[in-house]
Amino acid sequence: MQSNAHALLGHEEVQQLLDMLTKSSPKLVEELVPKKLSISVLLKVLQNLLMEQVSLKDFRSIAEALAEAVDRTQDPLSLTAAVRIALSRLIVQSINGSDVELPVITLEPALEQMLLSSMQQGGPSDETLVLEPGMAERLQTSLGQAAQQQEMMGKPSVLLVAAPIRPLMARFVRYGQHQVHVLSYQEVPENKRVTIVATVGGGNA
Numbered sequence: 001m002q003s004n005a006h007a008l009l010g011h012e013e014v015q016q017l018l019d020m021l022t023k024s025s026p027k028l029v030e031e032l033v034p035k036k037l038s039i040s041v042l043l044k045v046l047q048n049l050l051m052e053q054v055s056l057k058d059f060r061s062i063a064e065a066l067a068e069a070v071d072r073t074q075d076p077l078s079l080t081a082a083v084r085i086a087l088s089r090l091i092v093q094s095i096n097g098s099d100v101e102l103p104v105i106t107l108e109p110a111l112e113q114m115l116l117s118s119m120q121q122g123g124p125s126d127e128t129l130v131l132e133p134g135m136a137e138r139l140q141t142s143l144g145q146a147a148q149q150q151e152m153m154g155k156p157s158v159l160l161v162a163a164p165i166r167p168l169m170a171r172f173v174r175y176g177q178h179q180v181h182v183l184s185y186q187e188v189p190e191n192k193r194v195t196i197v198a199t200v201g202g203g204n205a
Contacts, residue, residue: 006050044076088187104160111201146198147178
């Protein structure tokens with residue numbers, strides 16, 4: 001199952017991907033692994049992508065994005081974000097095909113700001129969502145209702161958030177009953193028109 005693909009990916013599989021890429025782009029691989037990036041960090045990035053059903057088919061683009069970002073950071077979450085932006089067209093296409101309109105759910109600005117502030121205090125790799133249990137429960141419920149509404153209309157459920165909190169919210173929605181894709185503003189291709197269909201996370205979430 002695709003949802004468990006990340007758990008099945010190990011060092012051996014990553015080495016196979018690198019070996020295949022070496023045939024067409026030897027210099028790219030030689031410059032990247034292990035010179036600038038360890039196999040362990042690369043594995044973590046690829047697992048992060050698979051966890052959110054991002055295909056590794058275009059491994060060359062993934063490697064190119066990593067080669068560009070690796071001088072700035074070695075943090076797997078930041079590297080994953082860089083790769084996602086590079087693959088944004090493919091990611092969004094897999095969510096809503098060639099539709100020009102992308103229906104999205106957004107967070108209440110006050111909640112988004114609160115999460116951003118708590119992220120800044122916790123650092124870039126802090127993966128914990130700082131919400132009181134009652135608030136988290138209400139947010140999960142209202143997200144679920146918005147997602148159900150989209151499902152009934154045959155539309156995908158997309159939560160659009162600020163980039164720093166995207167990994168956090170992606171983890172948060174995995175605990176819900178509905179499939180919700182979490183995108184950052186930077187991941188929306190220019191050829192898509194964003195339409196806000198719901199806003200969640202207010203006083204009553």
